[in-house]
Amino acid sequence: MYYLLLMIMMGVSMLASAKVSSNYAKYSRVRSSSGLTGEQAARKILEQNGIYDVDIQPINGQLTDHYDPRDKTIRLSENVYGSDSVSAVSIAAHEVGHAIQDNEAYAFLRFRAALVPVVNFTSRFTFILIMLGLFLNIAGLVDLGIILFSASVLFHIVTLPVEFDASNRAMKHLVNYSIISSEEKTGTKKVLGAAAMTYVASTLVSVIQLLRFMSMRNSRN
Numbered sequence: 001m002y003y004l005l006l007m008i009m010m011g012v013s014m015l016a017s018a019k020v021s022s023n024y025a026k027y028s029r030v031r032s033s034s035g036l037t038g039e040q041a042a043r044k045i046l047e048q049n050g051i052y053d054v055d056i057q058p059i060n061g062q063l064t065d066h067y068d069p070r071d072k073t074i075r076l077s078e079n080v081y082g083s084d085s086v087s088a089v090s091i092a093a094h095e096v097g098h099a100i101q102d103n104e105a106y107a108f109l110r111f112r113a114a115l116v117p118v119v120n121f122t123s124r125f126t127f128i129l130i131m132l133g134l135f136l137n138i139a140g141l142v143d144l145g146i147i148l149f150s151a152s153v154l155f156h157i158v159t160l161p162v163e164f165d166a167s168n169r170a171m172k173h174l175v176n177y178s179i180i181s182s183e184e185k186t187g188t189k190k191v192l193g194a195a196a197m198t199y200v201a202s203t204l205v206s207v208i209q210l211l212r213f214m215s216m217r218n219s220r221n
Contacts, residue, residue, distance in 0.1 A: 005208050013201035019194040024063065027087040027191055028079065033181040038080040038092035045096045045173045054099045058082070065091050067098035069113055074099055086180060086187040093174050094192060097166030108161045115155045122148035130213055142217045146210070153210050156203040163199050167192040 036044065042056050055073045058081040059065075067074050074095045080088045101109040126149045133141030171188060174180045180188055 009201060009205045009208055013198065013205060016194060016197040016201050020063065020191075020198060023187075023190045023194045024087050024091075027090070027187040028083065028085045030086045030184070030187055032084055032086050032089050032179060033184060034089070034179045035084050036089060036179055037082050037084050038076050038088035039082065041089040041174070041179050042074055042076065042092040042096045044177060044179065045093055046099065048173070048177055049100055049103070051099060051103050054103075056081075063091075065095050067095045067102070069098075069102045069109070072099070072102070086184050087191050089174060089179050090170065090188040090191045093170035093179070094166050094195075096173070097169035098162070100169055101162065101166065106162070106165070108158055108165070112155065112158045112162055115151065115158065118151050119155045122151050126152070130216075134216060139217065142213075146213050146217060149210055149213060153203075153206045156199075156206045159199055160203060163196055167196055 032041075034041070039056050039058075046052070046054055053072055055071075057073055057075050058078050059075040061077050062079060064077045065075065065080055074092075076092055076095065080091050098109065126145050129141050129145030129148065133139065133143075133145060170192060171185070174188060175182070175185065
């Protein structure tokens with residue numbers, strides 16, 4: 001049952017990723033009614049919200065867009081930074097949503113940021129401890145591995161409200177500031193919605209893995 005669920009969730013994750021790429025490509029060919037590029041749309045939303053200390057920089061790659069709260073920088077992939085497509089302004093607005101969250105001290109964003117160093121550290125030892133504990137039949141090692149892995153699961157769970165909130169903010173600002181027209185809302189929803197599903201799928205996969213580890217631990221008792 002575990003492997004069936006895991007395969008299903010991994011399949012969902014792959015489909016979600018494919019949907020993101022498909023919607024991104026489709027609406028990259030649709031010019032936004034405002035004619036603003038991703039960088040210009042991001043700057044406009046920031047200024048409308050009274051935020052002037054966030055930098056916007058281009059970055060290599062596709063769909064590599066992100067906001068870094070450590071140096072207050074929005075990094076937009078080159079195709080988003082200089083493009084005036086619906087996809088570009090939608091993704092840019094989403095990243096601005098994270099900058100606004102940071103400016104407002106949004107609790108879930110702060111909590112996720114605090115978990116990053118913890119997850120980066122624990123991810124190095126989780127599977128080693130669990131597998132070693134199972135092989136040597138040392139329950140304490142398995143328990144420790146499960147506790148460490150739980151931090152990763154918590155990170156995935158906390159990420160969901162952060163991402164959904166950023167997308168909701170993006171949609172609101174894009175419409176309110178006339179960056180997209182009402183007819184273009186459908187495209188924006190598809191671009192942002194598909195991206196959100198990748199986070200949901202990743203969270204479900206991590207939860208299933210945690211349950212599997214707990215089941216393996218209990219079966220050894």
